[in-house]
Amino acid sequence: MSDALQGVFPVFQTPFDKADSIDFSTLEQELQWLVERGADGVVMAMVSETLRLSSDERDQLAAFTCSTLQGKVPVIISVGAESTHTTVRHARAATRAGATALMAIPPVATRLNDDGMMSYYQAILDASPLPLIIQDASGYIGNAMSLSLQVALLEQYGPERILFKPEANPIGPKLSHLRDATGGRARVFEGSGGLALLDTYPRGIVGTMPGAELIDAQVALWGALKKSDATRAMALSEAIVSLVTLQAHSLDGFLVIEKYLLQKQGIFSNSRLRGPTGFDLDSETQSEVDRRFARLQSLVTTR
Secondary structure: OHHHOOEEOOEOOOOEOOOOOEOHHHHHHHHHHHHHOOOOOEEEOHHHOHHHOOHHHHHHHHHHHHHHHOOOOOEEEEOOOOOHHHHHHHHHHHHHHOOOEEEEOOOOOOOOOHHHHHHHHHHHHHHOOOOEEEEEOOOOOOOOOOHHHHHHHHHHHOOOOEEEEEOOOOHHHHHHHHHHHOOOOOOEEEOHHHOOHHHHHHHOOOEEOOEOOOHHHHHHHHHHHHOOOHHHHHHHHHHHHHHHOOOOOOHHHHHHHHHHHHHHOOOOOOOOOOOOOOOOOOHHHHHHHHHHHHHHHHHHHOO
């Protein structure tokens, strides 16, 4: 089953209406748009604002995504939470809904040692037969996990059950350490909005999980890398990095600009986030986002 998990897997953004309720009609439009634009799969994760949803909403969002896309592309559902109890709840709900695989960050508020982390992930694996992507999101939030823990999980459950999304800094060297420590068995997705894709692809990743707003550019870059078209890959990567660096200072930075660009492309009717938020898009930053996005789009459409 894990062999199907490769390529460009955008993490969708969750649209909200004026009452801060999930706008499922707009979400369906976003999901269908991503598939039409060439996404190999779809992910519900942190930039889906899972940390700002209730447990019921997370389960509803997972079920809606799976029912909308099941049979078209694989669906990965993030189930990580602050307690093992809640994490297991989400794992079981996502499995019932028809998810292809699960993904989980560790608890954010609790600094777990390796034994605690192992117990947490074992509980998820015991609760569901699906593949599990181990996400170290410490580049944005939470605490880094040890290489020895990641190797132990792979050795115990095998590459059909365990995959990885390492986002601890420095991403490239840590990815190589994981690859080398597992004899190349670790199946790894790159994150960070595609910032490091040009560096991580030669290190053996199987896919990338950027945000949804740059789907055209991310698909084009992945295609150029697969074709060993170094010139086009470099041009696309430089333009993506130029834009994503305006987002990457915080999780809210990603969220605000990603939703702004989805609205700009006519996918969202608004760019509303659930508050409180720690980033505002001022007029000068917005102008710079517009300029860099236009440059990126021109590269995508020009050979």
